[in-house]
Amino acid sequence: MLKSDGLKKVKNDLILVGVICTLSLVGFLIFKLTMKDGNRVSVSINGEEKYSYSITDNVETDIITGNNGENNNTLVIKDRKAYIKSATCPDKICVGHRPISKDGETIVCLPHKIVVSITEGK
């Protein structure tokens, strides 16, 4: 009787150890995953950060540039991804770029000097 009680306790402790191990592993995995997915969408114009959004925001906004505000790039943030929906630049490379979501990814509009970047943020 005593012996089996002891065994039961040992078994419970083992389960606890297992749970802790699993938890720490899961925690580690989540940490790793969130390291890859960015949290902020930053918009810089000619090298200066002008706007910043959370990647979880739902945004559709016009980024206006040029001396007389003649340039426009429409930024969309949806489903944790950011992309340029339309733009008045001649080459439209920014519009053709795939949506970005990972830390360090960028979309550049060279003619309008815009960088949309994903950062780790907080």
Place this chain on the structure above:
Amino acid sequence: MKKIISLILVGLIIIGITSLTGCQKDAVYEKFTDYSFDYFDTVTTIIGYEKSKQDFDKNCDKIKGLLDEYHKLYTIYNRYDGINNLCLINSVKDSEHSELKVDQKIIDMLNFAKEMYELSDGKLNIAMGCVLSIWHNYRQDGISSPINAKLPPYESLIKANEHTDINNLIIDEKSGTVYISDPQMKLDVGAVAKGYAVEKIAEYMKQNGMDGYLLNVGGNVRAVGNRRDGKKWTIGIENPDTDDTEKTYIEYLEINDMSLVTSGSYQRFYTVDGKNYHHIIDPETLMPSDRYLSISVLCESSAYADALSTALFSMELEDGHKLIESLKDVEAMWVITNGQQIYSSKFKDYCTKE
């Protein structure tokens, strides 16, 4: 038994704490990023790990000062007061005044370009300026007015190609002068100047203890020294198949103190009658080479990586492969038109899953 389990638990907690302190140690160095549009007609990204924004800005200012200097010397599009640059070399017409005293940085870059001409068997030729400027103008017009997009008349390309002999570029090391003996010849250093400048700046940075930086000048990526958090840089190579919306990157590389340059036909192009014409012109056909979607070159020197990625574009796969294998510590990946990826012998050693 209980004791053992308690010990294991204590052990786990200790591991937990040490990994926490490990995190805090990493946090001493913060990641900073700077974007600028002032150099080499492209976007420059500088990423560094420093203890403070001031430390980062101080280094950034030095790096950008050098980028500015090299840009002004190597540009073929603008002149600057008091600087004898490539644009001025191209515009000197009077044969009496054609010997131009230039900065040693120009002479070194031009010598490197000549070396690349030999190495690539003429596939990389900075004397192609006349041909490239015709394509440049038609491409610009075609991009700004797509309905009127036209191909350059072939005769005009053939005629321009008569003035592309690199031997007419005469460099006098002793007097520090440059002279083009064919008055109609023009230099276009687009395929070498940026990479060469980035490499020179990386050398300066290493000599001055600026380790762990990543310079990205328009896709010309140079990881300088070792990162201060002990990790490597992960760099994704973009999927050149722009219709594929699922797969953004076709390969991830882990590098430290190396350069990665990708030349592609999928970004800078214009469309005539439904066909895309990109910006890398084959010196033999005088047309954009249509063998590849993109070519990535990986090696320490950014100058070599830049020049080789362009040269390989105009080479048959077999010849290019042979060239890369003949060079020490240079690797390449070709994406051929059907999307297939071809690797040099050790390229995959640097690949990681993500």
